[in-house]
Amino acid sequence: MNNYYAVIMAGGVGSRFWPVSRTSYPKQFIDIAGTGTSLIQATYQRFKDIVPEENIYILTNEKYRELVKEQLKGIQDHQVLCEPVMRNTAPCIAYACHKIAALNPEAAIVVAPSDHLILNTTQFTKDVSNALQTASENKVLITLGIQPSRPDTGYGYIRFSDQLLGNGFRKVQQFTEKPDKERAEAFLGSGEYLWNAGIFIWSAAEVLKAFEQHLPEMNALFDDAKEIYNTPEETEFLTQNYGQCQNISIDYGIMEQADNVYVLPVEFGWSDLGTWASLYTLAEKDEHENVVVPSGSAILYNSSGCMINLPAGKKIVVKGLKDYIIAESNNTLMIVPRNSEQEVKQVVADVKSTFGEDFA
Secondary structure: OOOOOEEEEEEOOOOOOOOEEEEEEEEEHOOOOOOOHHHHHHHHHHHHHOOOOEEEEEEEEHHHHHHHHHOOOOOOOEEEEEEOOOOHHHHHHHHHHHHHHHHHOOOEEEEEEEOOOOHHHHHHHHHHHHHHHHHOOOEEEEEEEEEOOOOOOOOOEEEEEEEEEOOEEEEEEEEEEOOOOHHHHHHHHHHEEEEEEEEEEEEHHHHHHHHHHHHHHHHHHHHOOOOOOOOOOHHHHHHHHHHHOOOHHHHHHHOOOOEEEEEEHHHHHHEOOOHHHHHHOOOOOOOOOOOEOOOOOOEEEEEEOOOOEEEOOOEEEOOOOHHHHHHHHOOEEEEEEEEHHHHHHHHHHHHHHHHHHHHH
């Protein structure tokens, strides 16, 4: 286990969970699911069962450094890696993997978002440990694929082939980003597709080889600094150079280009909690299919299919609504139809231009 590392990505702003998630205090730092812990705290605890605590790194934005340290009491300063500017997932992952490789060339690394909900943590531990061992022993890049339960158009899909690596790993044939409803239904019916969970596992050596092949300029920038990782000069290097990186995702920059990608089909009660609808799908519902967080904060008359999220101590009375999202935070109330929740990003943009940055 000393060669196992975890990188938790915690730099997003979670705009689709507005108004509860704000730029100043995004969803990964909030108990969005009403479990008693924030999403990043739950993610950190899961990985403490898989890798040594000192081998867990948090990738975030400079403005969230203190929030990370406040919420993760065991974290050390050198384990919080801060982007000086936002540049999508490929640059921050390249940085983290180069830094870890400089410490331990034999490292096997799992990279995961901080804002996922995992219901079966025992199975999660088993699957990720299996993937770390497989990545340590094979020259492969691994992703985890979720067995789809519905033709969801909000997820990316992974098509796998019959080629097996062993222990359940299948060769990836194709990635597809957020298909339309008709294609999603066809994917589900074929039995050959999985949801892309955005959780990646690889050896440090293999992923750096992939960066060298598919994103050579980005790789060269971080490779040139290998002598200063884990030294006082590291921060200055990032400040001066990080902004030169291409703004590109790890999915498009590496995973969709490489020919040694394998997927492990998993079922551990996963949701990326990307939208109010995803939280609604997982949450416990009353006899009229309403979800109320926190429980007991609403009286509902002739209302069904509603997702209600309120600050502690707030109460609400709702009558005659069907399939609505009602969410309040920081003196801002949003009431929108559930089938419009993919438009929340545009709502946030409109709020910002009308009321100012403090409300976004």
